[in-house]
Amino acid sequence: MMNRMMGALAACAVAAGLAGTADAETLRLSTQGNPPHPWLDAAETLKAExxxxxxxxxxxxxxxxATLGRDATALDEMRLGTIDLLIGGTQEATPFFPEFQLFSISYLFPSIEVFRKAMDPEGPVVGYFDRVYQDSGNGLVLLGLTGGGIRNLSNNAKEVASIDDLAGMKMRVPGSRLDAVMWEASGAQPIxxxxxxxxTALQTGVANAFESSISAYVGNKLYEVAPYHSTTQHQFMVSHITISQIAWDRLSDEDKTIFREAAAKAAVVGIDKGIEYDSSxxxxxxDSGQVILSEVDKAPFIEVVxxxxxxVAEQIGASEVLDAIRNID
Incomplete structure (x- = not known):
């Protein structure tokens, strides 16, 4: 009798365990970041929370x-529900949300304090882009905006210390048209x-200059093919935390609140880690001679852009959010 009772209890425990496993849901999060990178730190925070x-x-x-594909591909997959979450740069998302092109403007945020306030989930900037997502009908939901470090210029040809040194350089830009406009104005040839x-493009000479955060520059070993690094500090990188509408709709209201709160914490980590990596x-x-660092006179770059x-803001219908950024004190 005792053995039968213990067996029954064990069977119930196994059944309960299987039921718990069946009820558990695993969401797939894509990011292009390689360690060390703020996107990965933000992703780990979101996961843990x-x-x-x-x-x-x-x-x-x-x-x-990018094991699930580059961001443009992953965002398409999210609309189908095969990928659930993405943390990446807003530049790569401009085909879906053209208003993100605003963040391609160089020297948009005057300080890290202003940048932090602009990324506040309760503030007008995030509120604006939340509406952009809703109105787009793209099947994506914005969970938050975060950072990723300050972007600088790197190249494989020569030291760049002034705007004149950029003349004729083949400058890699993402798909955003406004990125191309910004660098054309500075004398480069956008690609x-x-x-x-x-x-590979830097190895083969298809491109010889690009801009990125320091964490991306180091994490992707781009210094191996572009050892010249210039402190243009032209852009506080804005990144987005996005979930598929299909995955979002499966969540209860309670779980949606959990995701919002987790994303807010992840956004702070993304900003903090970007600053940390920039400095370290x-x-x-x-020091080891693998990178040649050039201090840049930023005033001519600022004067041009x-x-x-x-x-630019008027062209993409983002004057409202540009004014909101300017009014941050």
Whole structure:
């Protein structure tokens, strides 16, 4: 009798365990970042917060290094529901949300303090892009905006310390038209390429200059083919945390709140890690002679692009959010 009772209890325990596994849901998160990168730190924070708050009922599996495809491909897959989450740069998302082109404007944020306030999930900038997502009908939901470090110029040809040194350089830009406009105004020759093809393009001479965060420069070993690094500090990188509408609609209201709160924490981590990596990753490569660092006179760059701010914002219908950024104190 006792053996039969113990067997029955064991069977019930196994059944309960199987039921719990069946009820658990795993969401797939794509990012192009290779470690060390703020996108991965933000992804790990999102994962930890969601899994803790749901007692493991919802799990997040992170796929780094564009293993699920570059961002444009992953965003398309998200609309079909085969990928659930993405953390990436807004530049790569402009085919879906043209208003993100605003963040391609150089010298848009005057300080890290202003940038932090602009990324506040309760603020007008995130609120504006939340409406952009809703109105687009693209089948995607914005969970938050975050950082990723300050973007600088790198190249494989020569030291660049002034705007005149850019003349004629083949400058890799993402698909955003406004990125091309910004660098054309600075004298470069823009070439549109996916970031995943950049290393080879630099090796073969298809491109000889690009701009990126320091974490992307180091994490993708781009210094091996572009050892000249210039402190243009032209852009606080804006990144997005996005979930598929299909995955979002499967969540209960309680779980949606959990995701919003987790994304807010992940966004802070993304900004903080971007700053940390900017200050720590580059110097060892400079000290070892693998990177040649040039300090840049930013004033001529600012003088060239500042008049484009209003023009660009008006073209893409983003004057409202440009004004919101300017009014941050």
């Amino acid at each position: 969601v899994e803790a708050a749901t007692d493991g009922r919802i799990e997040i599996e992170i796929f780094p290094g 549109s390429l996916p970031f995943t093809e950049l290393y 990753l580059l110097q060892p490569l400079v 500042r008049p484009l701010h209003d023009e």
